Ligand SMILES: C[N+](C)(C)CCCC[C@H](N)C(=O)O
């Protein structure tokens with residue numbers, strides 16, 4: 001019989017569940033623990049029908065939890081198999097992560113499988129107030145008043161595993177310390193007002209295309225005036241850059257709020273600032289929208305935010321927060337359509353640092369499509385959510401937000417690696433068309449127009465990036 005721990009138990013919830021079979025990564029030898037502690041406030045056994053048995057134990061203090069689980073500390077919810085503590089595996093979850101990944105239909109869109117709960121509306125000090133364990137799932141009451149449901153299968157699959165091949169924070173920090181964002185303005189002089197070109201210029205001459213692409217590259221976005229209000233002309237406009245990127249949404253899109261594809265873009269709901277394609281290994285670089293019509297309703301304003309500029313502010317304010325968003329890698333997913341579950345071939349951070357230019361070159365920010373991550377310690381979770389919350393606050397600063405109401409005849413194109421876009425909710429019938437363009441095709445077009453083919457071919461593979469990326473014409477990005 002394990003010796004009785006010295007300290008009283010309170011404060012930590014340990015829900016014990018016998019797993020059907022030891023789960024890889026969840027088996028961690030723990031010191032012999034008291035089986036039943038008279039100070040446990042309440043415990044109950046789950047009906048055998050659950051094919052698991054669970055005892056709810058109430059831990060009293062961080063010290064007690066660490067005594068029981070020396071590798072874990074405050075902020076964890078621990079699920080443990082019934083019986084001798086060191087005989088059964090246990091599941092561990094960061095409380096905030098578990099709350100953020102509540103699987104109830106209010107928190108995950110039932111059709112699109114996207115997170116709909118606003119991560120940053122959840123209090124940072126969220127706590128568990130109650131657990132009800134049932135045959136197929138666990139109901140958890142939270143201190144913010146929300147009630148969550150998790151299937152046992154989901155819990156077992158998403159338990160926190162010992163981070164594999166994950167360098168401890170300090171090692172990662174040292175590795176990246178020299179990677180300050182050099183505030184070289186990689187882009188030409190920005191337009192003072194909103195950048196725009198005319199459809200006629202773009203369609204009639206190559207130098208019109210060059211002017212257009214340089215505005216996109218410098219400002220992150222550009223309006224195109226005088227576009228004939230039809231899908232055909234819009235498609236031809238995009239193809240002045242390059243062929244349209246085909247995805248599971250098709251190539252050229254002409255869409256309304258009818259859930260043709262299971263994604264919240266195909267609804268009339270509000271869409272907070274996000275980048276698209278976080279779930280692709282290679283997210284599309286450009287995205288063009290052209291509003292063809294909006295009848296019997298209102299709303300549907302378009303939002304743009306320069307997330308690269310926001311990343312620079314975050315770095316100036318807190319290198320730790322910036323570094324955390326640049327090193328903690330996440331999974332992302334597009335799983336709404338029955339025949340699709342797209343995830344990138346590697347987990348990717350919110351801020352990707354370019355290996356040659358040593359600065360952020362791509363932002364992945366999409367809290368709807370970010371998948372639950374289960375291989376990080378609570379202190380890394382706490383650090384990341386703190387950094388992400390601050391980044392979110394910077395992104396939501398009113399002075400950064402560009403809200404415009406698109407009109408038929410004016411198209412908008414933007415850099416999806418740099419700019420967030422979003423949409424206010426709307427009523428009525430709204431018809432939007434557009435398309436994606438790959439990074440490599442965009443940059444190829446820009447490079448050849450800007451430098452001419454001969455000079456580009458004479459500079460293939462040159463690496464002058466350290467001085468100024470624009471001088472390195474073989475690799476502008
Ligand atoms: C194709 N069209 C642009 C209409 C919708 C695309 C949905 C994009 C998805 N929510 C994402 O964040 O990638």
Ligand SMILES: O=C(O)CCC(=O)C(=O)O
Nearest residue numbers: 265271276421422423432
């Ligand atoms: O409907 C809109 O204005 C934008 C939709 C959107 O954000 C998207 O398709 O990613």
